[in-house]
Amino acid sequence: MTHLSMEALLGLREPGREPGDAAAREHVESCPACRAEMDRLDQRVARLRALPALRSTRDRWPLLAARVRDERRQRRLRTGGLAGLAAAASIALALGLGSARPIAAAGQQEIRQAMARSQALERALTQYDPEARVLDGRTAGIAQELEDRIARVDRELEMAELLGRETRDDRLLKLWRERVGLLDALVDVHVTRASNVGL
Amino acid sequence: MESYLLANAESVVARARAGDPAALEELYRAFEVPVYNLSRRICRTAEDAEDVLQETFFEVCRSIGRYREEGSLWGWVRTIAASKALMRLRRNKYRDTDELQEEIVGHRREDAALRMDLEAALERLSETSRAVVWLHDVEGYTHEEIAGMMGKTPSFSKSQLARAHARLRRWLGEEVAP
Numbered sequence: 001m002t003h004l005s006m007e008a009l010l011g012l013r014e015p016g017r018e019p020g021d022a023a024a025r026e027h028v029e030s031c032p033a034c035r036a037e038m039d040r041l042d043q044r045v046a047r048l049r050a051l052p053a054l055r056s057t058r059d060r061w062p063l064l065a066a067r068v069r070d071e072r073r074q075r076r077l078r079t080g081g082l083a084g085l086a087a088a089a090s091i092a093l094a095l096g097l098g099s100a101r102p103i104a105a106a107g108q109q110e111i112r113q114a115m116a117r118s119q120a121l122e123r124a125l126t127q128y129d130p131e132a133r134v135l136d137g138r139t140a141g142i143a144q145e146l147e148d149r150i151a152r153v154d155r156e157l158e159m160a161e162l163l164g165r166e167t168r169d170d171r172l173l174k175l176w177r178e179r180v181g182l183l184d185a186l187v188d189v190h191v192t193r194a195s196n197v198g199l
Numbered sequence: 200m201e202s203y204l205l206a207n208a209e210s211v212v213a214r215a216r217a218g219d220p221a222a223l224e225e226l227y228r229a230f231e232v233p234v235y236n237l238s239r240r241i242c243r244t245a246e247d248a249e250d251v252l253q254e255t256f257f258e259v260c261r262s263i264g265r266y267r268e269e270g271s272l273w274g275w276v277r278t279i280a281a282s283k284a285l286m287r288l289r290r291n292k293y294r295d296t297d298e299l300q301e302e303i304v305g306h307r308r309e310d311a312a313l314r315m316d317l318e319a320a321l322e323r324l325s326e327t328s329r330a331v332v333w334l335h336d337v338e339g340y341t342h343e344e345i346a347g348m349m350g351k352t353p354s355f356s357k358s359q360l361a362r363a364h365a366r367l368r369r370w371l372g373e374e375v376a377p
Contacts, residue, residue, distance in 0.1 A: 006368075007361035014342075040373050041364065045336045047317050053236040057245075060253050061227050065220060067253075068260045072218070144216065144264025 004034050009041055107169060114176035121183040128190055139189060146186045153179045208272050215263045223260050230273065231256075234280045240333045241284040243291070243326060251287055255280040278348075281334060285348055288326050320370040328363035331356055 008024050028034045153175055160171040207225075214222030231252065238251035258279050266275050321329060327349075334340045334348075335356070342356040349356070368374055 005361070006365045007357060010357070010361055010364065040368070044317075044364070044367060044371070044373070048321070048332070048336050051318065051321075051337075053232050054239040054248075055232055056235045056249055056252060058249065060231075060249060060256075061224060064227065064253055064256055064260075065224065067257060068223065069220075071257075071261065 003031065003037070004028065006041075009034070009038055012038070013041070013045075107173060111169070111173050111176055114173065114180050117180045118176060118183060121180065121187055124187055125183070125190070128187070143186060143189050146182055146189065150179060150182045150186070153182065209268075212263065212266065212268070212272065215260070223263075226259060226263075226276075227256050230276050233273070234276065237277065237280050237333070237338065238284045240321070240337075241281075241326070241330045242287055247287050247291070248284075251280065251283045254283045258283070277338065281338070281340070282348055285330060288330065315370045317367075317371065320367050323370065324363050324366065328359050328366070331359040332363045332367075335360055 004024055004027060009028075012021065012024055012028065028038055157172070157175050157179070160168060160175055163171055211222050211225050211229075215226055234255050235248055235252045238255070239245065239248035242248045242251060255276070259276055262279075266272070315323070321332070324332065330349075331345055334345050335342065340348075342353040342360075345351075345356040346353045
């Protein structure tokens with residue numbers, strides 16, 4: 001008599017039925033050896049689940065908490081560091097550095113305006129000090145998402161500085177505008193929400 | 200573990216999202232044992248499991264804003280832990296050498312008809328097989344989910360589980376004479 005393979009027995013324990021399951025199940029019902037094998041399998045899984053939990057011998061929280069604090073500090077510095085990036089970009093714009101084709105005066109003006117607006121929003125956020133305030137879960141989730149997107153734009157701004165002359169200025173303008181939009185939303189999330197609930 | 204956190208989960212998560220260090224520590228304290236247990240069952244060494252524990256909670260602290268509350272909090276944390284543990288296995292490239300060694304050592308020991316307890320037998324499986332057994336049989340992941348986490352096919356997961364159970368049966372002395 002051919003008995004069921006381990007894979008076939010395990011298949012019978014899965015919630016979704018597979019082709020051939022009915023025949024295999026019928027076999028288990030009529031074959032004492034396979035029935036016993038199935039019982040042992042069930043018992044083995046039950047014993048696995050009942051194994052005692054293994055515990056770490058060291059408390060890792062102090063180290064982890066320090067790392068989390070450090071990461072937050074770095075993130076704040078990254079955001080603050082954008083002021084420096086903006087300043088560098090301003091100088092480059094003012095000197096017309098690296099631009100094969102002259103940027104239209106209106107384009108330069110737009111980039112400067114976007115940078116100035118971005119810096120103003122940064123200052124507003126810093127004054128508001130969102131890290132020191134408590135937000136509800138949903139609002140904090142939105143704020144986190146916006147911060148992540150701003151960080152991505154920041155990385156792209158750094159990359160854009162390395163682009164070829166032909167495409168760099170258009171890209172910078174687009175990214176600075178995007179950054180302003182995101183910062184605007186972030187200020188809105190913090191300030192509006194705070195005024196709504198009177199924090 | 201969960202019974203404590205379930206009662207407070209919403210407020211703890213909200214405070215953690217707002218960056219409250221006390222709430223982050225509450226999350227850590229609530230889940231450190233199951234996360235370490237899962238990591239230790241998958242990883243070869245206690246040091247690796249401790250690294251996975253730390254990486255998991257670092258990710259939890261960074262990403263808590265993205266937790267959507269659609270599934271259980273433990274389910275979300277557990278998936279991060281499982282992914283980190285499996286990444287650790289891939290990084291350390293244990294699998295190939297261990298399976299070969301398991302074949303050689305395994306047959307020699309079978310000849311000696313050693314009978315082990317379940318802990319020892321589980322420990323003796325290759326990292327990949329043990330990970331599949333633990334994730335499927337204990338944590339309740341499906342073969343499709345395990346395949347997704349491991350970057351393999353569901354068939355791979357199924358065959359790993361079957362081989363692992365065949366070995367456990369032998370090592371535990373549960374084989375019956377034909």
